[in-house]
Amino acid sequence: MRPAGRHALGWWGLILPAFLLMTAFYVAPILQVLAISFTEPQPGLGNYERLLTSESVQRVIGTTLRIGVVTTAIALLLGYALAYRIALSGPRAQRWWLLAVLVPLWISVLVRAFAWVTLLRRQGLVNQGLMAAGAIEQPLALVWNEFGIVVGMVHYMVPYAVLPMLSAMREIDPRVLAAARGLGAGRAGAFLRVFLPLSLPGVIAAGVLVFIFSLGFYITPAILGGGKTLMAAEWIKLQILDLIRWGLGAMLATVLVVAILATLAVFSRLVNLRRLFGAGG
């Protein structure tokens, strides 16, 4: 064996305990749970058949995808504007901007959901403000529906959208923009034909990250949905803990895991996800 090979083997040996720990206490139990989808209530593909036949399974998947797509689109739009502003500001201002983006990440998701309830409910600040200003007669239905859920989820997701896009934008050489202007492009032209295409890998990475996160949301929809909107995570919990239909719950969990891995596989071919998520090189 070449010295370099033996060297590499040593490094692999160092991560071996962590690898074994992960396998024994994380991967193996998860596979065991997912396997229930093939064994309960009867062995076979009966649970997966429900994907095609059960209206309630299709509805929960539809709702999850719809809310996920809408959340991703809005979070990307807001996040792009923010990232753009941050990327173009001076180093001092950048630090303050970043702090403002990161602070919400440190607040519990539960606290944020309840804060939105306080703002959006019938006697909440938003409705009372609008009514006092004479803009509306009756309180608007801002919460206990999909609108409320999307508001809560976008709020949670914007930082996750900003960070990958910002790291992509920082790599764009400002002189490229100056060159574009020097060659006669207007501000809009320079943005649309130079900056936007160069930042696109960041947009795709942010989109993948936000979308995958959105699929697994549990607390925000449970609190802001008023019990009427079921997304995949809460539906799985309901099947496993309350309706004791473990096979069905494990089936949707499996579908979710496979869908996420497939999404990652597809997009990792399009853009260098590892670099954008901060894995370096």
Added chain:
Amino acid sequence: MGQSFHEDCLDLARRALSRGGVDRRGALRALAAMGLVAAGDAVTQGAQAQGARELVIVNWGGVANEGFARHYGAPFEAANPGLKVVQNSTGPSAGRIKSMVESGSVTWDLCDSSASSSRVLGKGNLVQRIDYGVVKKSDAIDEAFTLEYGAAPYSFSSVLAYDSSKFPNGPPQSWADFWDQRRFPGTRLLRRDALAVMDAAQMALGKDPARLYPLDARACLAKLREIRRNAVFWTNGSESEQFLRTGEAVMGQIWHTRAKVLEQETNGRIKFTWNQGLLQAGIFVIPRGAPGGAATQRLLASMLANPEPQVELLKFMGNGPTNPRAAALVPAEFRRFNPTDPENARQQVILDGNWWGDHYTELNADVVDVITG
């Protein structure tokens, strides 16, 4: 299903204690009466070390570990030398009881369950029949509290609560009114669960409350579909309280314990009626192969037979007694809130635990489908 009634009781008790509304002794006495106070592992191990024969009551978690032995265990232990009663707060869901019995090593004697679960477990041969030679049927006000596979030392009810400030021309008084969105506009509040919700829908359809069962599931689901868009749904008791307190909903079907708190804390802005409330039994079951044997039946019998601790429980968190002699012992100011006070019980409908035991799993899935559809 989400949070169970037992878990919600603990939540309320914790709050009452922290506000100083109830003294600690009263709290412990009441929780012990319900079998809710946990003695914890230390006590369990201590008892084993001493070699005393012990009975294990399994509850849904407790506010104070030391309370059980002093306030609930002691009377039974005094009457039965050589027996020790310990508490375990694992939360005896039907699924956990099933897996324990099937594993073959049963360590639980008496589990705080429900009427419908007792039926499901009984049909699966997972719990024992109650020995009505030991437990006295005459110690409960109605047959619904002494079932084949479980007996109830406490009761609770799902009642119609409403925001009286929203209805100056007279409040809703029945489930038919609850469904009448023209005469009583505003958002409704229901539990995201089939139990009691379907029963209310059946009454709203006009069926005689005295002959409510069997429910017409298809018609009830259609009736539920009528109001789902104009309703919000709760999964735990504190949520149900908040929806009404903040005016998000103008009326709702909630547990009477929460309705009592709302009526008192909003100075009567939110009121509730016993009329057509769904009276339910807090059923305890004995897993098959429970180590305590015949003594467990005696413990359950003593829980039903003693009206005084049951009244303590009512005074503390509003859970109704089931002993026929208890209602007379209730102080006047608590009678209005006692679900089994003859005056209140008369207006309610006793939920048929046996019918629900046969249909709950299937119907609950349907109800969740309708609500989230």
